[in-house]
Amino acid sequence: MTHPRHLSNPPVTEAVIDFVFDRSIDEDGVRSLAKAVRDVREGWELTEFGHVETTVNVTSGETYKQSRAFEGMRLSGDSGRIIIQYRCDRVTVSHVGSYSEWEALADDAMVAAVAFAESAGDAQIKRTGVRFVNVLSLKNSVTDLLRSPPKPIRDGWTLTDYWDRQVFKDSSQHSISVTLATVAQRPMAEEGPGQKVLLFDIDVAKDCSVELESEEMASALQDLRDVKNAVFFGSLQEAALEAYK
Known part of the structure; x- marks a missing residue:
C-alpha cells in the first residue's frame, strides 16, 4: 500500500468499525454488558x-x-456523536456527524470490543470491517468528482444524477462494497429541492483470527483503512478533493 493520505476536513458523515466474534453471549448478557459500560x-x-x-x-x-x-443494545454519547452497539456476537462503533482522527475511532472501537471479549469469556475476533459514508458537494456534473463515471452520449450533455453499487473481492480476500449515488440534501425544516450531493459509501471487511490489544489487531484495522483509502482517493478527481484538504 502507498503512504496514507490525510484530509484536514474529510467529507465523512459516519465512520464505523465493526467486530464479529467467535463466541456469543445471550440477550441478558448483552443487556448487562451495555448497562455496565453505560454506568x-x-x-x-x-x-x-x-x-x-x-x-x-x-x-x-x-x-x-x-x-x-x-x-x-445501543449506547449514545458525546451528544450522539459516538454510538456503540452491542449484539450477541458483534460490536459496532460509529463516529457520526464529524470525523477527524482514525486513531480516536480505533481507540473507541478497541475499548468497546475488549469489554465484549471479557464478557464472552476471552472471545476472539473472526471478522473485522470498516465503513465510511462520505458526502461530497456536487456543483455541476458528476464527472467533476469521479474519475470514471459513465460517459455522456452526446457533446454538451451533463451527468447530473447517478447511482451505482459494486461489490469486489481482492486477492487478499477483502470484501469491498462501494455505493455511489446523487441525493438532494437539505435541513429538515427547509422546503424545496435542496442541494445536490454525491453520497460515497465504502464498506470493507475481512475474515480473520486475531487477538485483541495486539499488534496484529492494529495491523488488521490499518489494512482495512488502507483499502478504504485506495478506493476513496482512487475514485475521485484530484480537483474534487481541494475543498477538503
Whole structure:
C-alpha cells in the first residue's frame, strides 16, 4: 500500500468499525454488558433495539401476526456523536456527524470490543470491517468528482444524477462494497429541492483470527483503512478533493 493520505476536513458523515466474534453471549448478557459500560460513562444514553416481523393478509390487508425480536443494545454519547452497539456476537462503533482522527475511532472501537471479549469469556475476533459514508458537494456534473463515471452520449450533455453499487473481492480476500449515488440534501425544516450531493459509501471487511490489544489487531484495522483509502482517493478527481484538504 502507498503512504496514507490525510484530509484536514474529510467529507465523512459516519465512520464505523465493526467486530464479529467467535463466541456469543445471550440477550441478558448483552443487556448487562451495555448497562455496565453505560454506568461508567457519564451522560451516555442506553436503548434497546430490535426488528419487528409482520405478517399481513394480502387479500384483506389486515395484520394477523406480529413479533418483535431482540437485536442488541445501543449506547449514545458525546451528544450522539459516538454510538456503540452491542449484539450477541458483534460490536459496532460509529463516529457520526464529524470525523477527524482514525486513531480516536480505533481507540473507541478497541475499548468497546475488549469489554465484549471479557464478557464472552476471552472471545476472539473472526471478522473485522470498516465503513465510511462520505458526502461530497456536487456543483455541476458528476464527472467533476469521479474519475470514471459513465460517459455522456452526446457533446454538451451533463451527468447530473447517478447511482451505482459494486461489490469486489481482492486477492487478499477483502470484501469491498462501494455505493455511489446523487441525493438532494437539505435541513429538515427547509422546503424545496435542496442541494445536490454525491453520497460515497465504502464498506470493507475481512475474515480473520486475531487477538485483541495486539499488534496484529492494529495491523488488521490499518489494512482495512488502507483499502478504504485506495478506493476513496482512487475514485475521485484530484480537483474534487481541494475543498477538503
